[in-house]
Amino acid sequence: MAHNRVVQWSTMSRIWWLYDAKYQCPFRSARIIAGYLQGQHKPIYHALSDVGDHVVVINSRHIAMREELWRTFTFSYHTGYAKGFSRTPAWRLHSMEPTMMIEKAVYSNMPGFLLRRKYMRRLHIYPDEEVPPEIIGNVCDQIQQIQKVPKRLDEYTAEEIQAFPKLFDWSEEYVIENISADKPKDTVKAAKK
């Protein structure tokens, strides 16, 4: 029997969520993670009352970016001193620090108030699936992935690949090249019988 006292405890409690960032866009995920860190998913939400939850992000090394953003997107930073401006492309930052991209994206998605640093301390990012036991022991629920992860070719079994219907049959003109070690390319055209 759920006592009103217990129901009140459970609404005011702080929950630990798990998010798998494998093959997800960091910017789109950050929008949702920032919402959970502030507590916007709760009916008791208010910006000034600290009702946010913890979020544990795993597989942050395996995020995916849209089209050519790995090359074109840059992170800029100025140290405050003279000649202190630097700009790093996303692929470079990610190869050096695999957790930094999600951290920066979540930070910029939250409003710029004084509680922002406090909420960021409740975000735990791990590059792979290895999480320390004291943190994974607190996790009780999971945030759903935003993007559908497509299935790779090696994840299909050989029977599934063979059973898939074939779309075309070879035409008569097609010449299959027989590759031998000392054969130059031009001899192929002279071969048709």
Added chain:
Amino acid sequence: MIRQFSTSQSVFAIKVKETRESKDVIIIEGEKVESPWKGKVLKSDELNNDACPICRLNLDIKYTDVLILRQFMTEKGGMLPRRATGVCKKSQKELQDAIHKAQRAGLMPELRPQPKRQRMYPVSNFMWKRFPAFYDD
């Protein structure tokens, strides 16, 4: 150019075989080979069989349909030419784009294009390609 349909039941492609008889003489033969999936090709009365293999399906092929894209590729990671598959020019371009996207997304790890010649630019120029990409089609 009208592609000729053979009315015979079996369709052959030509396989080139090269044998060396002596130092000066090379014999080059063309051997007729049947495709391993003869008789299993998708055909029905509802499909418009006059159109090319992709247009007659009337499907929206995306880069995630790896099982379809795989059929139009060689084992080395390159695409089959149009005269082999019978695909129209428009669909060949669509397939090309879809295969490029699938390779950038890391969906076909074994069917990757191989380097043709010596590298002209340093590897660091292309490090961004190691990370997966996704596309909003």
